[in-house]
Amino acid sequence: MRHRVYFDNASTTAPHPEVLKTYEDLLHTAYVNSESLYEEGTQIHDQMEKARTAIADLLGCRAKEVIFTGGASESNSMAVKGVALAVPRKKHIITSCIEHSSILHSCRQMERLFGYEVTYLPVTEQGVVCIEDVIKALRQDTVLVSIMLVNNEVGSINPIDQIKEIVKKRSHAFMHVDMTQAIGKIPCSLDQIDLASISAHKIEGLKGSGILIKKEHVPMEPLISGGEQEFGLRGGTANAVANMVFAKTLRLALENEKKTGAYVKGLQEHMIAGLRERKEIMLNSPANSVGCLVNFSCTSIPGEVMQNALNRACFMVSGRSTCESRSLNPSHVLKAMGFSDSRASSCIRVSLSRHNTIEEVDAFLNALQEIIERYGKV
Secondary structure (H helix, E strand, O other): OOOOEEOEOOOOOOOOHHHHHHHHHHHOOOOOOOOOOOHHHHHHHHHHHHHHHHHHHHHOOOHHHEEEEOOHHHHHHHHHHHHHHHOOOOOEEEEEOOOOHHHHHHHHHHHHHHOOEEEEEOOOOOOOOOHHHHHHHOOOOEEEEEEEOEOOOOOOEOOHHHHHHHHHHHOOOEEEEEOOOOOOOOOOOOOOOOEEEEEOOOOOOOOOOEEEEEOOOOOOOOOEOOOOHHHHOEOOOOOHHHHHHHHHHHHHHHHOHHHHHHHHHHHHHHHHHHHHOOOOOEEOOOOOOOOOEEEEEOOOOOHHHHHHHHHHOOEEOEOOOHHHOOOOOOOHHHHHOOOOHHHHHOEEEEEOOOOOOHHHHHHHHHHHHHHHHHHOOO
């Protein structure tokens, strides 16, 4: 059987062996409800709280500001809807037009059901928000500004340091940052940020595990009613083992950030150099994108055809965000960057990890050339 190459790490990652080992060990012993008052329940509760404190120490916040969730989509939904509903006198939200679907759909729900007005900021050809547009959009009734740090389709990096400074100086709005594709890849700071979303399975952790950082001063209405878990903000029996393991997942990701980042950046540069040699290929990722991601188009071959051909050649890639993989619409990110429907419909996203090799990149470039020669109509 031919070796299959995984180039879809922005979608999800292979769990780290140390994470899996810890998770498996804990499953045998930490199965009781962490809210139970008998000794075993109290022990698990205490272990989970130790993990919460460890996460807070790694990120530079307080333990009571770490809320365990089921993943970044839930964290994003909590940030948008939970904060907006807690401050009903303010009916304006600012976000960008290239956010993850969990942000965009949450905003549209607030518009449709609760009468909120949402400003969807445009982006440049480089896929980033302009500071001037943020300034123009801020209003007295702006309750939340939600901007991703790294885009999940093209890897563009927003000027969050400048944006958060503007938001704090010129408004009383809360600042939320989706750090899902940034954490463990580039330095991330919670300074002047009120809320932040992080997912475990993007950094070699478990699926169904995430956190929302919510600073103490930020009001929030719970979206899931139930018990008093997660400071009364997320009812339901805690996924205690996954929550405990998140601490190790985050520690490993941050410890290896520089070393892994340098290695993966080398793979990215090698792939981009090879893609530039093919006249049929158009690069969509900006020059200063995050080092693990390459987005390109070949307009002579429909995106679905290209994906299927690459799959048959044993390469696992995506066309856009995997959350939107079933959609036949052009990429909303590439459209916002000013690219044509043809280019936005034929895009391919390659996302690399420390497990990939130069040899795999070369094999991919060779396979791509064969596909272009077979299916392309240049």
